[in-house]
Amino acid sequence: xxxxxxxxxxxxxxxxxxxxxxxxxxxxxxxxxxxxxxxxxxxxxxxxxxxxxxxxxxxxxxxxxxxxxxxxxxxxxxxxxxxxxxxxxxxxxxxxxxxxxxxxxxxxxxxxxxxxxxxxxxxxxxxxxxxxxxxxxxxxxxxxxxxxxxxxxxxxxxxxxxxxxxxxxxxxxxxxxxxxxxxxxxxxxxxxxxxxxxxxxxxxxxxxxxxxxxxxxxxxxxxxxxxxxxxxxxxxxxxxxxxxxxxxxxxxxxxxxxxxxxxxxxxxxxxxxxxxxxxxxxxxxxxxxxxxxxxxxxxxxxxxxxxxxxxxxxxxxxxxxxxxxxxxxxxxxxxxxxxxxxxxxxxxxxxxxxxxxxxxxxxxxxxxxxxxxxxxxxxxxxxxxxxxxxxxxxxxxxxxxxxxxxxxxxxxxxxxxxxxxxxx
Numbered sequence: 001x002x003x004x005x006x007x008x009x010x011x012x013x014x015x016x017x018x019x020x021x022x023x024x025x026x027x028x029x030x031x032x033x034x035x036x037x038x039x040x041x042x043x044x045x046x047x048x049x050x051x052x053x054x055x056x057x058x059x060x061x062x063x064x065x066x067x068x069x070x071x072x073x074x075x076x077x078x079x080x081x082x083x084x085x086x087x088x089x090x091x092x093x094x095x096x097x098x099x100x101x102x103x104x105x106x107x108x109x110x111x112x113x114x115x116x117x118x119x120x121x122x123x124x125x126x127x128x129x130x131x132x133x134x135x136x137x138x139x140x141x142x143x144x145x146x147x148x149x150x151x152x153x154x155x156x157x158x159x160x161x162x163x164x165x166x167x168x169x170x171x172x173x174x175x176x177x178x179x180x181x182x183x184x185x186x187x188x189x190x191x192x193x194x195x196x197x198x199x200x201x202x203x204x205x206x207x208x209x210x211x212x213x214x215x216x217x218x219x220x221x222x223x224x225x226x227x228x229x230x231x232x233x234x235x236x237x238x239x240x241x242x243x244x245x246x247x248x249x250x251x252x253x254x255x256x257x258x259x260x261x262x263x264x265x266x267x268x269x270x271x272x273x274x275x276x277x278x279x280x281x282x283x284x285x286x287x288x289x290x291x292x293x294x295x296x297x298x299x300x301x302x303x304x305x306x307x308x309x310x311x312x313x314x315x316x317x318x319x320x321x322x323x324x325x326x327x328x329x330x331x332x333x334x335x336x337x338x339x340x341x342x343x344x345x346x347x348x349x350x351x352x353x354x355x356x357x358x359x360x361x362x363x364x365x366x367x368x369x370x371x372x373x374x375x376x377x378x379x380x381x382x383x384x385x386x387x388x389x390x391x392x393x394x395x396x397x398x399x400x401x402x403x404x405x406x407x408x409x410x411x412x413x414x415x416x417x418x419x420x421x422x423x424x
Contacts, residue, residue: 010278013148016138018199025197026131027155029089029190032183033127034163036096037062039170039179043103044113046176053110057117065121066356073126073349077342080203081130081195088125089191095120096184100177125191128156129348134199136336136344143281145336149329150278154271157325161267203345223338224347226287226392227331228354230294233389234327235358237301240366240382241266241317244305247370247378248313258310265314269321277326286333291390293330297323298387305379328355 014020040061044054075084099116102108135148167179194200245262248254282289297320304316328351335347362382369378 010147010151010275013139013144013151016144018197019138022134022194022197022199023131023152023155025190025193026127026134027159027190029125029127029187029194030131030156031159031163031166032187032190033124034159034161035167035179035186036183038164038167039176039183040099040103040117042167042171042176043100043180044117047103047106047108047113048110050110053113057110057114060114061117061121062356062360063121064118065124066353066360068122069124069126069129069353069356070346070349072124073129073345076126076130076203077345081200085125085127085130086191086195088123089127089187089195092120092123092125093184093188095123096180096187100180100184103180104175104177125187126345126349126352127187127191127194128152129345129352130203131194132332132336132348133203133344137203137341138199142333146282146329146333147278149332150274150325153325153329153332154274154278157267157271157274161264224335224350226290227334227338227351229392230290230327230389231331231351231354232358232361233294233386234297234324235355235360236362236365237297237320237382237386238266238324239359239362240378241301241304241320243363243366243370244375244378244382245313245317247375248307251375252310254310262310262314262317265318266321266324269318270324271321273322274325274329276322277329286330286337290327290330290334291392293323293327294390295387297327298383298385298390300383301386302380302383305376305383 014023037058041054041058044057045051048054072088075088078084095116099113099120102113102116132149132152135152136145139145139148166182167176170179170182242263245259248262249258300316300320300323304313304320307313307316331351332348335351336344339347362385366378366382369381373381
């Protein structure tokens with residue numbers, strides 16, 4: 001279903017049949033992930049009057065959402081988006097509405113809110129990894145796929161910036177639970193449009209690959225080690241920046257506006273780096289590029305600790321951001337080429353889980369460091385952790401490329417791409 005192009009571009013990616021509709025639907029659903037955290041935090045805080053309870057509820061919601069992600073992605077790999085992703089999203093939306101109702105009812109026990117949040121998070125649909133799997137199915141050309149993943153990463157960055165702003169608008173004239181209900185509507189509508197798109201039919205299910213999965217599992221696990229570890233380091237670095245910038249502003253008596261500007265520079269740098277990475281036709285393989293991206297992020301983060309003022313810090317953090325989206329995009333490309341097509345969703349989910357797990361661990365660790373070490377040392381330690389992931393060997397590179405080439409060979413038993421949308 002791809003369109004050949006002598007000069008691949010972002011416009012060429014969006015001209016692929018059904019790409020615009022499918023991508024737009026996925027973004028609508030994924031906007032829910034940018035709105036739900038703040039909306040739920042405000043709702044629980046208002047319902048209980050306790051920041052401790054709100055923090056516990058959010059931790060449970062995030063933990064089940066993150067750590068069960070590969071298993072939910074495995075269901076989509078096995079049964080396809082229409083049979084697995086759509087029911088999952090509808091259940092998640094219903095549970096969000098139930099959680100909003102519980103927050104809106106005075107006197108709801110904290111244990112009920114915590115249990116409901118954990119159950120809701122466990123049903124979070126893996127829209128991001130499924131969309132990347134669809135991109136891989138639509139675009140056999142690796143240069144086109146690189147641009148698609150870069151576009152996807154930049155769009156996701158913007159969603160997580162605009163989501164809290166949207167919640168801010170909503171709570172200006174409605175209670176916070178309205179933001180939770182909005183999140184439910186977004187994920188239900190977006191997933192329905194996404195799962196029923198003809199492009200969703202390009203995904204191959206793993207139902208017939210069970211016998212081979214055991215033999216291939218060990219090799220695929222080794223092939224995923226490098227991108228998973230690097231993405232965990234990226235998660236640690238990004239979460240470290242959030243807390244370290246707050247500490248930097250606190251040491252100098254600066255307001256919250258300063259923090260917002262510095263963190264915005266990180267997002268702008270990441271978006272710019274993502275677009276640049278997608279526009280370049282790289283001659284080096286993905287596994288060779290990933291260590292340099294991890295090392296660049298670590299060095300820039302360490303240099304940020306030497307910033308004498310806000311202006312220098314903004315520049316250093318923006319430079320660090322330039323490596324974030326390219327590192328994640330490259331990791332997703334490696335994950336995609338390391339496994340058979342019917343396991344792409346799960347492989348991408350492991351990479352995404354590593355980012356989120358690293359972010360959670362990084363926030364906790366840096367919180368302890370800030371209270372014990374000078375701020376420049378905290379920046380240096382955080383940067384060193386990210387840079388150290390560059391030392392992880394890219395094992396399985398040749399086998400990954402071999403799996404990719406084999407998966408692209410035409411099969412007589414596989415429906416042609418033009419009829420992919422007709423598959424159940």
